Amino acid sequence: MARRLPQGAAYQAVQREILARIRDKTWPPGALIPGEIDLAAEFGCARATISRAMRELAEAGVLERKRRAGTRVAANPVRRAMLDIPMVRQQVTDTGRAYGHDLLFRAVEPPPEAIRARLGLRPGTAALHARSLHRADGRPFQVEDRWINLDAVPEAVSVDLAAISANEWLVREVPLSTAETMLSAAAATEVEAALLGCPPGAPLLEIERTTWLGDLPITTVRLLHPPGFRVVGRV
Amino acid sequence: MARRLPQGAAYQAVQREILARIRDKTWPPGALIPGEIDLAAEFGCARATISRAMRELAEAGVLERKRRAGTRVAANPVRRAMLDIPMVRQQVTDTGRAYGHDLLFRAVEPPPEAIRARLGLRPGTAALHARSLHRADGRPFQVEDRWINLDAVPEAVSVDLAAISANEWLVREVPLSTAETMLSAAAATEVEAALLGCPPGAPLLEIERTTWLGDLPITTVRLLHPPGFRVVGRV
DNA sequence: AAGTGGTCTAGACCACGCA
DNA sequence: GCGTGGTCTAGACCACTTG
Numbered sequence A, B: 001m002a003r004r005l006p007q008g009a010a011y012q013a014v015q016r017e018i019l020a021r022i023r024d025k026t027w028p029p030g031a032l033i034p035g036e037i038d039l040a041a042e043f044g045c046a047r048a049t050i051s052r053a054m055r056e057l058a059e060a061g062v063l064e065r066k067r068r069a070g071t072r073v074a075a076n077p078v079r080r081a082m083l084d085i086p087m088v089r090q091q092v093t094d095t096g097r098a099y100g101h102d103l104l105f106r107a108v109e110p111p112p113e114a115i116r117a118r119l120g121l122r123p124g125t126a127a128l129h130a131r132s133l134h135r136a137d138g139r140p141f142q143v144e145d146r147w148i149n150l151d152a153v154p155e156a157v158s159v160d161l162a163a164i165s166a167n168e169w170l171v172r173e174v175p176l177s178t179a180e181t182m183l184s185a186a187a188a189t190e191v192e193a194a195l196l197g198c199p200p201g202a203p204l205l206e207i208e209r210t211t212w213l214g215d216l217p218i219t220t221v222r223l224l225h226p227p228g229f230r231v232v233g234r235v
Numbered sequence C: 001a002a003g004t005g006g007t008c009t010a011g012a013c014c015a016c017g018c019a
Numbered sequence D: 001g002c003g004t005g006g007t008c009t010a011g012a013c014c015a016c017t018t019g
Helices: A010-023 A036-043 A047-059 A088-093 A113-118 A154-158 A166-173 A190-196 B010-023 B036-043 B047-059 B088-093 B113-118 B154-158 B166-173 B190-196
Strands: A063-066 A070-073 A079-085 A099-109 A127-136 A139-148 A178-187 A203-213 A216-225 A230-234 B063-066 B070-073 B079-085 B099-109 B127-136 B139-148 B178-187 B203-213 B216-225 B230-234
Touching: A010 A036, A010 A047, A036 A047, A047 A063, A079 A230, A079 B178, A088 A099, A088 A127, A088 A139, A088 A166, A113 A216, A139 A166, A139 A190, A154 A166, A166 A216, A178 B079, A178 B178, A190 A216, A203 A230, A203 B203, B010 B036, B010 B047, B036 B047, B047 B063, B079 B230, B088 B099, B088 B127, B088 B139, B088 B166, B113 B216, B139 B166, B139 B190, B154 B166, B166 B216, B190 B216, B203 B230
Parallel strands: none
Antiparallel strands: A063 A070, A079 B079, A099 A127, A127 A139, A139 A216, A178 A203, A178 B203, A178 B230, A203 A216, A203 B178, A230 B178, B063 B070, B099 B127, B127 B139, B139 B216, B178 B203, B203 B216
């Protein structure tokens, strides 16, 4: 760049300038903006610098890029929220509370049809089923209902889930799995209400997550949080 | 690279190799992995290629990088879910349904204390308050309860919110605002139940979002979805 | 003080997808 | 075709942090 901007890198200065031009409607939504070579000339920097700035803005949903067609300001910007869903233990201890968990149930049994399909099991195949209650300072924090595909991780059957939570064992043993996460609201059943210490029918935040290693389904879990629990998104 | 891998770019091939080595525990959680120069030599590519591969993996939470200290495999990988929260209209029409919305209420009035604080208003200041019902194929899809900071966007007061939803007007007029998003479960009040066509007390997925332009609060909104509604995360 | 990641450059080739 | 973005390279300087 002609003058070295004090705050941050050149590609970030380029990003700020692009964002400013979108905000002040120099480049309105849907508009075609100059190509990388033109902008590099204007900003007095290398094309790679412009490229990185625009690539990141495209990943953020601000710009839409197509070869030959050029770069446009996104017409329908999508609001994105990044949710961090750490291990339960961390969620609890990060807020200064004491973590504990109870294994409520453990069995190797054929899952219901919905779970069976999600884990890609042949009908009749058994899977490891575990239910736990996680506590913060002794009070109910999360009910976890988990199914583990024993075809994928047979070692799981011999893990003492009372000593180490399934979550932590899986993170250690099967790192880097890909996941699909769903959030919804559910009414507490009698059992769930008793566990979480809330009235039956109370609104619970429900997180369902299925993880794969490559194409191989590993586990699917349903997490229930007591009323008042919030998930906060960054960005 | 020595041999041109058919699928994708070189930096992606490097990423796949790094991920493979983490998975097979060549590089276990917490381990220090070779520096960029060493890896560039090993993979037979430029240092910038390794750098991009590792930078992205660090952004994804897989690696932790520090100058001088080097790069380590993340010890406590955090599960991240990226939620796309598009404009209501798109959410509805993308699933092939007809979109419609009714403006239920509109007033310029002092907000309750919680909202006032969130919008950074002086006590007694009025804000634009609007409540809408969004429909998909005529059926209730979302209840929107919004407050708009008229100090930040005075033009909002003269917008016909029956013709264009507040959401769409704000996206067009105040693009690129930053936002904080919260998800939780809430029990339907009598009014909300009537609007959404569900029993009172039914569990609703609640999304609260506040947006800023720089440091200036623009709007805060509470979105309620009927039972069964799900938000799905990518990655 | 030294080594690591973070960034930038100038140039190059490629691939996709409009015209 | 041909212009755009997408990627790669070889080399350079800088900034942070730790031994």
